[in-house]
Amino acid sequence: IFQEIDEPNAYPKASIDEAKPSADGLDNGEAQQASVGGFTLVPDRTRKRRRAPLGVGSAGSAYRPEWMRRPVAIDNSLDASVPIDSIDCLSEPIRSALRSTGVETLFPVQATSVPLVLASHRYSWTRPRDFAVCAATGSGKTLAYLLPALQLLAACKTVALRCIIVLPVRDLAMQVHQVCLRLLAALSEGAADSDGCRRQIRCQLLVGERSLEKERHQLVRLMSDGSYRPLADLVICTPGRLADHLLNCPGLSLARLRMLIIDEADRVMAEQKQDWFGLLERLLDKPMPHPSIHSWLHAKPPHLQKLLLSATLTHNPELLQRFRLHNPLLLTATAESDKELEVSAAPGRLSEFFVQLKPSQKPLFVIHLVLGLGRSRVLCFTNSRESAHRLASLITLFADPRVTCEAVSARLPVPKRARILRRFSTGQLSVLVCSDSMARGMDLPSVDAVVCYDRPASLRTYVHRAGRTARAGRAGAAYTLLERREVLHFRRMLSAGGRQVREVRLHGSKTKRYEARYQTALNRLHEEQKAGESAVEAASEDQSKDQNKKTANKSSMKKRKTKEDKSKETTNPQSGMSADEAAEPMEEELKEELPKSSTGKSLKPGIVYLSSVPHGMTVKLVREHLSPYGKLGRVFLQVEEASARKRWRLYSEGWAEFLRRSDAKRCVASLNATEVADKKKPWAGQLWNLRYLPGFAWTDITYREANEKAVRNKRLAMEIQQARRIGKLYKESLEQSKSQERAKQAKGDQFRPLPELQRVEQRRRRERRSRKGNNDPELQAVNNPTFLAQLLGGGRGKS
Structure with a gap:
């Protein structure tokens, strides 16, 4: 995708005088060389400036490919809509289908991209060019790729998989599938037989809603002769499910695949689930099972066209290189095209605000939007599922x-998720709280306001959250609720993307009338949480009791069987212990191993994993920051090897044990992805990276630490042994050099040093003699002091 840059202003040019040839026909460098007294004076050489590689270094347009530096501009205003009758490339069945669905005009992104995509398929012997579309949220990107795809599929006579639409999440794929089904229903009703168009285009949805076997039966059918018959022209899927079918569907053929559409391409690129694109390319380039000279001569390369669409499509060539775009064309509605991270301009009728609040005031603001400001449909985003449900x-x-x-x-x-979305769309719900899974591409009608309850982690996340309102030319507002320490970071993040957000102040008098009911609701929520925790603890305790009883019953049955076998030989056959008597002491022993609460109930501890420990933190400081969320047990931090011998230790990861699982979950939900609150400390401004580990026990850390300790001890023993061996060799070489010096002084000029092989052989002989002497029984008897005393003194044990 990279093209050579030969623009006049791309790189510094040489001066006009340097480019002119000299009078004697030599170039400028040779003409400047003067000859004085038979010697040639060579001028100072200047080092040439090397060209920076494309896409690397500065973000200027001179270091980018041609197609990125010259995009096709799209009007960001939705008022400049174009009637469908003025689009000549659209066929009459497609126009009638649009009219039957209530579409009379096309938005600018649709009116620009649809003719260009259809024009790229004008000649069948040429490969169509690829497209990258970066437009605002709610600007109509879905129809921008569905209309040309359906028109091209309507001209095909046979059923074969020719188009794949990939979307990052299941809900968005289901929404696009519903839009496609409505268009296909209108197209099949209005298509005429004289046009030569098939009446029905078969579209299938692959998102994991049904089993893999059922989805496979909707893609291909096994015939009686052993061949497979395709049953789908268009497939709408998620990346992971597509990879599952590419690997596990034997009859799925990609021989006629001509269009690959990737909506929300930046999210799909960031995840790359199961390397689905690499797998797709390998299957496209797969040779025929029985090649021949005729098939090789007449084989045509697959003309696969790729369409990338997103509101935050990156313009970094290194990231787009993995798709191997062919002669691409960029369609963008962004205001600043020289940034590496492209963020589309905000919709024209979107009002963006931020509100500085305390955490306890955030729910009151959401209630005030509905009751005080009259917002009938509010979409609220949180950073976690637990926060959303709470x-x-x-x-x-x-x-x-x-x-x-x-x-x-x-x-x-x-x-259930579809039922909740349907209630919100029809106006039965005034507030819908969700996580970021609903922030990508979801088209919820008539959303009055979007509330970012938690600060968005990135500019992309904020753009997609705010894009759920002010869609299709409607008005909307986006509110971001921030704490005081988050305002500066949020403003810097938005200024980097060229967005301006106004501050709105919420006076306490506006929410004072809701505070009493809000406090009552908060107390009831705490009571319900405590009741739920106690119920979970009771259920887990009952489950553990049942498990212990089953274990005790099995052991008592074994004991009774063995005693009965023994009692057959004795006179008392019924002297065994009952199952209840055998179960009681075992239950007591198992209970003693578990931590106890104040009421004597057994607790299930929860483990929190710290994937990165803020620099400067110690075990004591970690305890101080985590203890407000619950009673802590053990805390372990892993020391980095590079800082193990330094005065100030750094920790790479850690684990903290809460005596209650609910406390561990609450700690992760409150602190994860938030900044450390301490100011003027080494760890100020760093983020907590916490994760709750379900089913994880502290013994796992103990086993790991014991294994690492054993490995360290073994490595240390090997190093000590190696050091001893080196010391021994050094001592031997030193003694040998000393003996050679003495022999040289004694013999003088007659001294001849032995070759290296002879010295090694002599050392080995001495070692063998010493080992043999130590094992000789006669030498051991002579070295015995008792034997020498008896031999010389004649006494018993006296010398």
Whole structure:
């Protein structure tokens, strides 16, 4: 995708005088060489400036490929819509299908991209060019790639997989599938037989909603002769599910695949689940099973066209290089095209604000949006699933009929999630709390306001969150709730993307009337959480008791069987212990191993993993920061090898044990991805990276530490042995050199040093004689002091 830059202003040019040839026909360098007294004076040589590689170094346009430096501009204003009758490239069935679905005009991104994509397929013997589209959220990118794909598929006579649409999340794929089904239904009703178009284009959805076997039956069908018949023209899928079918579907053929569409391409590039694109390329380049000279001569390379679309599409050539774009064309609506990270301009009717609040005031602001400002549909984003469900429970307990709230996240099943989204779209819910899984491409109609309840981690996340409102030319507002320490970082992040956000102040008098009911709801939420924790603890305790009873019953049955076998030989056959008597002491022993609560109930500890420890933190400081969330047990921090011998130690990772699992989960939900609150400390401004480890026990860390200790001891023993061997060899060489010096002084000029091989052989002989002497029984008897005393003194044991 990289092209040579030959622009006049791309690199510094030489002066006009240097470019002119000299009068005698020599170039300028030879003409400047003067001859004085038979000697040639050579001028000072200047080192040439090397060209920087494309896409590396500065973000200026001179270091980028041609297609990135000259994009096709898209009008960001949705008022400049184009009637569908003025788009000549669209066929009449497609126009009638659009009219039947209520579409009379096309947005600028659709009116620009659809003719260009269709024009690239004008000639069948040439490979169509690839496209990269970067447009604002809600500007109509879905129809921008569905219309040309459906028009090209309608001209095909046979069924074969020709188009694949890849989307990052399941909900977005299901939404695109619904839009495609509506267009196909209108297209099949309005298509005429005289046009030569097939009445039905087969579209399949692969997102894991059904089993892999059922989805495979919708893609291919096994015929009686052993061949496979394709059943889909268009496939809408997620990357992971596509990789599963490419690996496990034997009859899936990509021989006629001509279009690959990647929506939300930056998210798909960041994840690269199961290397789905590399697998797709390998299957496309796979040779025929039985090649021949005729098939090799008449084989055509696959003309696969790629379309990348996103509101935050990167313009870094190194990241886009993995898709191997062919003669690409960039369509963008961004205002600043010389940045490496391209963020589309904000929608025209979007108002962006941020509010500085305390954490306890954030739920009150969400309630004030509905009751005070009259927002009927508010979409609220949090950074975690736990925060989303906790906030939804708190707003529900507020007990106001005008404020209805639900939470949606990836943990909910697909039917329930679809039912909640349907209720929010129809106006039955006034507040919908969700995680970032709903921030990509989801088109929820008539969203009045978007609230970023937690600070977004990146500019991309903020753009996609705010893009859920002010869609398709409608008005909307985006509010970001920030603490005081987060304001500066948030402003810097938005200024880097060229966005301006105004500050809104919330006076306490506006929320004072809600504080009493809010406090009541908060107390009820705490009570429900405690009741839920106690119920979970009781259930886990009952489960452990049942498990212990089963174990005790099995052991008592074994004991009874052995005693019965023994009692057959004795006179008392019924002297065994009952199962209940055998189970009681074992239950007591198992209970003693578990931590106890104040009421005597057994607790299940929770382990929190610190993937990175802030620099300067110690075990004591980590305890001080984590202890407010619950009672801590053991804390272990792994010391880095480079800092093990230094005065100040650095830690690479760590584990902290909470006596309650609920405390561990609450700590992770509150501190993860947040800055350390201490100021004027070495760790100020660093982020906590915490994760709750379900099913993890402290013994796992003990085993790991014991294994590492054994490895260190073994390595140390090997190093000591090596050092001893080196010391022994050095001592022998020193003694040998000394003996040679003495022999040289004694013999004088007659001294001849022995060759190296003879010296080694002599040393080995001495070692063998010494070992043999130590093992000789006669020498051992002579060296015995008792034997010498008896031999010389004649006494018994006296010399």
